[in-house]
Amino acid sequence: MFTGIITGVGRISDVRALGADASHGKQLTIATPPQYLGDVGLGDSIAINGACMTVTSFDAARDVFTVDVSAESLDKTAGLAVTGPVNLEKALRANDRLGGHLVSGHVDGVGQVTHFAAVGESWTLRIEVPPALAKFLAYKGSITVNGVSLTVNRVVDHVTKDTAGCEISINLIPHTIENTALGHLKVGAAVNLEVDLIARYVERMQSVAPAVRPA
Numbered sequence: 001m002f003t004g005i006i007t008g009v010g011r012i013s014d015v016r017a018l019g020a021d022a023s024h025g026k027q028l029t030i031a032t033p034p035q036y037l038g039d040v041g042l043g044d045s046i047a048i049n050g051a052c053m054t055v056t057s058f059d060a061a062r063d064v065f066t067v068d069v070s071a072e073s074l075d076k077t078a079g080l081a082v083t084g085p086v087n088l089e090k091a092l093r094a095n096d097r098l099g100g101h102l103v104s105g106h107v108d109g110v111g112q113v114t115h116f117a118a119v120g121e122s123w124t125l126r127i128e129v130p131p132a133l134a135k136f137l138a139y140k141g142s143i144t145v146n147g148v149s150l151t152v153n154r155v156v157d158h159v160t161k162d163t164a165g166c167e168i169s170i171n172l173i174p175h176t177i178e179n180t181a182l183g184h185l186k187v188g189a190a191v192n193l194e195v196d197l198i199a200r201y202v203e204r205m206q207s208v209a210p211a212v213r214p215a
Helices: 072-077 174-179 197-207
Strands: 010-015 026-031 045-048 051-060 063-067 086-089 109-119 122-129 142-145 148-159 164-174 188-197
Touching: 045 063, 109 164, 122 188, 142 164, 188 197
Parallel strands: none
Antiparallel strands: 010 026, 010 086, 026 063, 045 051, 045 086, 051 063, 109 122, 109 188, 122 164, 142 148, 142 188, 148 164
């Protein structure tokens, strides 16, 4: 479990195939900030751009660790098969502050950046959300973008005869730009999205018909 509060910006420095064809995954080598791995152990969970991964090896002296990413995970996420900056968050401890919101580290879908520009001292980020996730987004609700817990400032629905997606707008303060990898985003970039955990359970409870009680 995570909170969406990024604890370090790392970099995927190497991507190595785990097999000869597309059914195999990749091994990622991630460089971290100095001393970031001081309290990390083999098998620990670290979210990489919002996707929960297991540490398969690490070298605290060199500030690097590795994870193995399955082909299924690569197919359902964005940005985990190329080198570049990534958001890192270590798993939540039972006595930690819940600074963001409850985040599972399971990516629900991939969105696309449609707008990213400075507005005053802040930045406006707009993302086109897949139709399957649109119903989970609400004004002032929570969304995780590449592992970062953020607040939705606006939802614009796109309803046609074939689909019902939406575009969300988010305000990023300077602290978020400076302390996460979101500042590297460009229009057209794919981003990992995780919807609010509570919203998922509410939708499930509403969609399932009540059990029929015996006479």
